[in-house]
Amino acid sequence: MTTWADMRAARTLYEDDGALVLDKPVGWSVMGERHDTDIVRIAADDGEKLWPAHRIDKVTSGVVLFAKQLEAHGDLTRQFTKRTVEKSYLAVTGTVGLPAEGRIELPLSVGRKNRVRIAAPREAITSVDGLWSVPEDAVDTSKDVYPSTTTFTKVEECDGRTLLEVHPVTGRRHQIRVHLAWIGHALVGDPLFEKNPTSRTGLHAHRLVFDAPDGQRRTVTAEPDDEFRALLRDAASGT
Structure with a gap:
């Protein structure tokens, strides 16, 4: 079992008096799950209190920002609310055919x-010159609707799969995963859209740019591990 000391030693990307940035392993939750792969819980069990400034899904690896002090938490979370934080993800889809650049402007709701x-x-979604959207009169307003925007740049195509650099302009729950799936380019291994996936989910929080509690603009990067890189490599080798 991974201990908090092990996690901290192996996964710390940046730290100052008020903030801690970790490279979260795939399969770990940020908080809210009462077991030994819950980062906030195992930290607390070891005597360290952390406040997440944002979250990434359990099936997603990569950069996560925590406040080490409650005084710092408000400012860090406000940066996400005001969208002054720059977020970059790497995503592997199980498809090809996407344009070199794209913008997905599809509102989200909860079903x-x-x-x-x-x-x-789904049939109301249109794609024109790399922009996916729906007409305003097609939006179901019987439930809460959350305007949501994702942009992407194509990095590489390889034997039926595509590596993207993705920027969620808004930060809705499951936004990248749902946006890509609904335009016909679901992530490899995504349990939201693939029954009994045989690989990890192809989503990695690669880079985060934020104003740290020490007053400096910081850029923190988590390079993807071999398991993530294998999503493309294995496709190329046919395994």
Whole structure:
């Protein structure tokens, strides 16, 4: 079992008096799950209190920012609310054919079983010059609707899969995963859209730029590990 001391030693990307940035392993939750792969819990069990400034999904690896002091937490979370934080993800889809650059402007809502979905029928989605959107009159306003924007740049295509650099302009729950799936380019190994996936999910929080409690603008990067890189390599080798 991984201890908090092990996690800190191996996964710390940046630290100052008020903030801690970790490279979260895939399969770990940021908080809210009462078991030994919950980062906030194992830290607390070892005597360290952390406040997440944001979250990434359990199936996603990479950069996560925590406040070490409650006084720092408010400022860090406000940066996400005001969208002054720059976020960059790496994503591997199980498809090809995406343009070199794209912008997905599809509103989100929550459907049955608390599942995040596009707040419009799939057939209403249009794609024009790399922009995916839906007409305003197609949006289902019977539930709360959350305007959501994701942009991407294509990095590489390899034997039926595509590596993207993705920027969630807004930060909705499951945004990248749902946006890509609903335009027909779901992530490899995503349990939201693939029953019994045989690989990890192809999403990695690669880079975060934020104003640290010490007053400096910081850029923190977590390079993807071999398991993530294998999503493309294995496709190329046919394994």
